Amino acid sequence: MRLVVMSLLVETLNKMSFLVGVASGVGLGFLLGMRFGVRRSIRKWLAPGSFVQEEEGAYGGEYKLVLVVRNNIKMEKGKVAAQCSHASVVAYKQLLQRSPEILRTWEMHGQRKVVLKVSSEEEMMALADKAVSVGLAISVIRDAGRTQIAPGTKTVLGIGPGPEDLIDSITKHLKLY
Numbered sequence: 001m002r003l004v005v006m007s008l009l010v011e012t013l014n015k016m017s018f019l020v021g022v023a024s025g026v027g028l029g030f031l032l033g034m035r036f037g038v039r040r041s042i043r044k045w046l047a048p049g050s051f052v053q054e055e056e057g058a059y060g061g062e063y064k065l066v067l068v069v070r071n072n073i074k075m076e077k078g079k080v081a082a083q084c085s086h087a088s089v090v091a092y093k094q095l096l097q098r099s100p101e102i103l104r105t106w107e108m109h110g111q112r113k114v115v116l117k118v119s120s121e122e123e124m125m126a127l128a129d130k131a132v133s134v135g136l137a138i139s140v141i142r143d144a145g146r147t148q149i150a151p152g153t154k155t156v157l158g159i160g161p162g163p164e165d166l167i168d169s170i171t172k173h174l175k176l177y
Contacts, residue, residue, distance in 0.1 A: 062164040063105055064112035065091055068124055068157040069177050071117040075155065079148055080177070083141050084115060087158035090139035095161060098137060106161035116174035124157045130170045136162045 067084045069075075075083065095103040106112075118124045124140075131138045139158035145151025160167050 062112070063102065063109050063161050064114060064164050064167060065106070065161040066159045066167050066171050067113060067115045067177075068127060068159065068171070068174065069115060069117050070119075070121060070124055070155055071177070072119050072121075073149055073153060073155065075148060080156075083143065083155040086141045087139050087156045088113065090141070091137060091158040091161065094137050094139060102161065111161075112164075115177040116171055117177040118157075118174065121154050124154065127159065127170060128157050131159045131167075134166060134170070136160055136166065136170075 065088065067087050069080055069084065092103070095106075118127070128138050128140060136159055140154055141156040141158070143149050143151065143153045143155050145153070149155070159171065
C-alpha cells in the first residue's frame with residue numbers, strides 16, 4: 001500500500017513539475033518576445049493586413065512614403081531605383097529618430113511607397129517646402145556624380161512616411177513615375 005501511495009505521489013509531482021516547466025517556458029518566451037521584438041520580425045513574413053493591428057497611432061488613417069523623382073534629368077531606370085532607395089533609407093532613419101510611433105504604424109500598414117515625377121528642381125523643392133510647413137519629414141537626395149549626372153544634383157525627394165491624406169494634399173496633382 002505504501003509503495004502505491006509513493007508511486008502516485010511521485011507521478012503527480014512529475015506531472016506538476018512538467019506543467020510548471022511548460023508554463024515557465026511560455027511565460028519567459030512571451031516576456032523575451034515583448035522585450036526583444038521577436039513578434040515584429042515574424043510580421044515581415046506575413047502578407048500586409050494578415051494580422052490584427054495592435055495600435056493605430058494618433059492618426060487613424062493610412063500612412064505612406066512618397067518618392068518624387070525629377071524627370072528632367074533623364075536618369076536611367078537603375079539610377080532612379082538607386083536614388084529612390086537612398087531616399088527610402090534616409091526617410092526611414094529620420095523617422096526612427098523623430099517619430100518611432102509613426103514609423104511603427106507605417107510598418108504595420110504594409111510600408112506603402114508611391115513614386116511620382118516632377119519636371120524640375122524648383123517644383124521638387126516647392127513640394128519639399130510645403131511638406132515641411134505641414135510637419136512632414138522630407139529627404140532630399142543629391143547624387144554623388146560618379147556615373148550619369150553632375151555631383152550634387154538633387155534627384156529625388158522623399159516625403160514621409162506620414163498620413164496619406166496629408167501627403168496627398170501636397171502631391172495629388174503629380175503623375176506616377
